[in-house]
Amino acid sequence: MTPLSVRSESFDSIEVEWEQLLPETAADTIFITPWWQRLWLEHYGQEADLHILSVRQGEVLIGIAPLMLTNGVLSFLGDTDLFDYHDFLVRKGREVEFYNALCEYLVGMEWHTLELKSLRESSPALVHLKALAEQKGFRTEIVEEDVSPYAVLTPTWDEYQGSMRKKDRHELRRKLRRLDAADNARQYSCDDPLTLAEHMPDFFRLMRASSHDKDEFLTEDRELFFKDMAVRLAEKGIFKLFFLEVGNVRVASCIVFDYGDAYLLYNSGYDPEYSSLSVGLLNKALCLREAVEKGRSCFDFLRGPERYKYDLGGRNQTVYQITIRR
Template sequence: MSYTITTESFDSIIYSWDKLRHCLKWSSVFILPAWLKVWWESFGREAELYLRMLWQEKKAIGFAPLQLTNETASFIGSADVCDYLDFAIAPGREQDFFTTLLEDLREKGISKLDLRPLRYDSTVLTQLVGIAQNRGYEVLRHPEDVSLELDLPLTWNEYLAILKAKQRHEVRRKLRRLWEAGSVEHHCIEVGREVAGYLDIFLQLFSLSRDEKAGFMNPKMESFFRSMSKAMAEIGLLRLGILKLDKVPAAMTIGFDYNGAHYLYNSAYDPQFSHLSVGLLCKILCLKESIEKGKKKWNFLKGGEPYKYQLGGQEVPLYSCQIVIA
């Protein structure tokens, strides 16, 4: 079979998105072209950009979103803001894609792939590792973190039933106490041009945090959050959950609806309402709304915080993988 590798830009991939979204498997929001472009403009530029598309005649086979530093290739993205990464490949064409990609990287003088973070079911771990080992390449795989996710039932009552009795009682008790505290409003909304105003509220709540979150949101990270939110809103994926008590914003979540799932990306709350567990309840109410909208999965994303387990999350192991191809 004859294949062609083309050098792409973020703009060329985004321009062809309507076609490419259907013929390649884009496994998460963190590998979508719009997301990758924002990350690169915010944190990249020091490495050499390696955006390659493999074609068989006019049919797209796979997309490699990599950056090159010295003789090492790694994914565009970073673990602090991208929960897991991967290649985008047409189902069933992984062998063709990775075989051609490895040859192209070797021709460019690349001697090592350093790929992270990876889900256990990523194409890297399920396909590339075996191909590399068959070629006699050295492959190292290490556990790196965990993500948590939950298969959503059809109804809220079914969800409550899967929780342990103590947690079910706590959810109901905390919700009842919140309703009794004043006038409560909660919406998980799709936003468009008004995203900047909502981000102002979110970042203000974030700045009130008394934990490690306050140090996380430096000016560079704030710029990323604003650009990322705008980009995700433009392609219709951004969902902002906002909980108000007596018209005052008490907590917010940033998330994405993608491929039948909700990704809970980040959250913030006003500590003056912490006695009402507004941070947790904003997440719970967004989860409830996802069930009511027929979502199939809820991704708590990376990190093993206790509340994720308490709300029914199941661990998904994340790995790093290094492949020496010299």
């Protein structure tokens, strides 16, 4: 059998294979795509010391480790501010071979800490890396980093509401009736890459208005990232910018990614002056309804334990961090 080899790659040299491999892995999500990671590199990673490693059997690609080195700390490419998930890309069924080869290669690199954040509870890395690192005498720690609620969708909206807790179902229906009675209430999405730029300022306005934390988060650099991300993902048919209007005024907004068989709720905002109509919650509920109607199987609320996620039927998924020290 041909032995496995590990190679250091440039982003350009591996990008096409990366995109082809991702659907064959357990890591398949928008944040692990080469488009998302390239976007982050262009905005924040100009000085990053990249270590993009490919594991191959002959010329067959088994997996990719998208890493960077900062002051002796080896980590995934990107940060937790803009990435909800990180992971290695490993062809399903080849995990044991991949992690063995990767660990042997990493032993020969110069680093003192391997810090791997934002791993979903389903990540094979949680099992394989810990065991291999401990075999080599490294100190290993796995901690809960966050939660990332998600909803399993049903074939119809009525069935989905029926799966919710009785109190939550009653409250949602009551709030939807109240919104229906409001002045010319409607929700719609903007996803044309040629016109998105004219809609993003309203999204930023609503995001800033909804909380002090979001206002602080939305720096000029992050606004530029969001604008660039919106156009690039819209060109791929993945990006949706939803608005809820009442009386011809945009009162709530959210960014959703339509990726694979899931809708992912990335960020949102609303006008507190319309809180009596629960516009922030209902804008998200209507996005969830659209995901059901389009036949998606999952609605991923992404990171954070905000109450509305559970009010809309979310269940917890834990996100972990592995730290390995020499």
